[in-house]
Amino acid sequence: MDAVNHQFRLAARPVGLPKPSDWTYAEEPVREPADGEVLVKIEYVSLDPAMRGWMNEGRSYIPPVGIGEVMRSFAAGEVIASKDPDVAVGEHVGGLLGVQEYALASGKGVVKVDTSLAPLPVYLGTLGMPGVTAYFGLLDIGQPQAGNTVVVSGAAGAVGGLVGQIAKLKDCRVVGIAGGEQKCRHLVEELGFDAAIDYKSQDVGAALTEHCPNGIDIYFDNVGGEILDAALAHLARRARVVICGAISQYNANGAMKGPSNYMALLVQHASMTGFVMSDYFDRYAEAVREMAGWLAAGKIVSREDIAEGLENFPEVLLRLFKGENTGKLVLKL
């Protein structure tokens, strides 16, 4: 095995937005798999807001990426060598394979994907972590009922766009919050949302009053900050707030902004519940199966935003935090 594996390793814990010096672009020889391992040639690296949290020191739902370690990420590619009898060379797999060209992984730690059903990047989005997150976050935590008003922030992102589409399948009225006219048009025209609010040009509170005359039954939050506060001020009785992310706060220096309007939970007998996708690992297949059915039937649209070139990883990652992506952001190697 003469190939060289290029990879991004974490060089320093970022303060604010990750900068070039927080990364080392390293190379190392590609090793042969040991017993039970597979070697994957990565074709697509997933870029997800959660990655910012993994770069921080401190307690969270998984340990931080260590300084000097390959940056953690979901990725998908082709198995090019295998010492796991259950995984054959030539099969496509996805998993937490890291920001690199080649990954050695336990055969049990990767998920086989069928590229005849959907293109590989879709398994990093609609049929991957964001899809499973949207599915369980909305259905299990949000508990949508027909006729509910569902508001989702970060609505043009990978998770948000799916949350809104699933809510429509459950006969809810769906309002998305996103940044920019183009994204808002995408939500209504391509994803079938009932309305979209452009937080960059509109007063979110006033727009919520207009679009949610009976209040918000489910607020699915990907952004935190002032938009979360605006949504809290518009909750209906017994509303459910689903905390999925807080992208507006991930690069903040100092303490996160907590939701000042949280006493709306008391006034409205409402709840705010958090989760991470890993809480649902044992039901992963159930979500993927149902999402794949919807996708095949044309009931949901999968939108990917594909950038190219491993060497561009540091700047492409920043698109998430600058709100520049529409749909699932992936890096094609």
Place this chain on the structure above:
Amino acid sequence: MDAVNHQFRLAARPVGLPKPSDWTYAEEPVREPADGEVLVKIEYVSLDPAMRGWMNEGRSYIPPVGIGEVMRSFAAGEVIASKDPDVAVGEHVGGLLGVQEYALASGKGVVKVDTSLAPLPVYLGTLGMPGVTAYFGLLDIGQPQAGNTVVVSGAAGAVGGLVGQIAKLKDCRVVGIAGGEQKCRHLVEELGFDAAIDYKSQDVGAALTEHCPNGIDIYFDNVGGEILDAALAHLARRARVVICGAISQYNANGAMKGPSNYMALLVQHASMTGFVMSDYFDRYAEAVREMAGWLAAGKIVSREDIAEGLENFPEVLLRLFKGENTGKLVLKL
């Protein structure tokens, strides 16, 4: 009816702690009840943290007290005239009767209480609004299981002390947070808490780490602010945070402090749910009946903190916000 009714009316919306000029001490002649009304000679006025919220302008779970109106409060006393055939002169009743000596109320709007079972002030505490609040907040929203670690703030207050005692009856481990050594001793020695944390002299975070080695399963919050943040940082998996009040914030000028650590909800798959007692009006009798049984059996202790003299209302009310009361604060007329 020659009697004169002294009363406190709201003169101005307070900024920060209510000051003497926010009140008018007024008097008016006592009227005869109209058909369906009763006239109550008030013996005890209840002083509750929620009263501070009722003095503010703006949307909440009930309308604010209007400028010039008698201050809203729970109170209990004896019926001295009645034009409701279901309520007899001489009976004792409780209800939202206001900060005054005499109240005219609809006979249907008061609750009869049996002073042979418990002294009248107990019906403003353990067998009144705070008791019902503690009962449903803990049992219905918190959902305690045997072996759970339950932490309650404002633990020496009317609601907090009952929450801890009910949690003990449900075989939970109970840790109270209160201000001052005396209150903490009261929690452990008189109310049977497993441990108490004095937020005035201890580092609450460090003390929670010590007393909750497996994390907090239920956090019942009466105070908000930094103590809420400390508790969020110690949640166990699938913890339930019950939002009952935020007394540390009621007199803050400007925006309330939101809980910066709310993303702990995501990490721990935890929920934060709010409620007000009025959500449970239709089950009020159920709670009072069970609490009365526990009280009669000596399974819970009812503690009242009794001040005297209607004219002292403005300064006695402030004891709540200065943390000077232990148990249910009432004003004896």
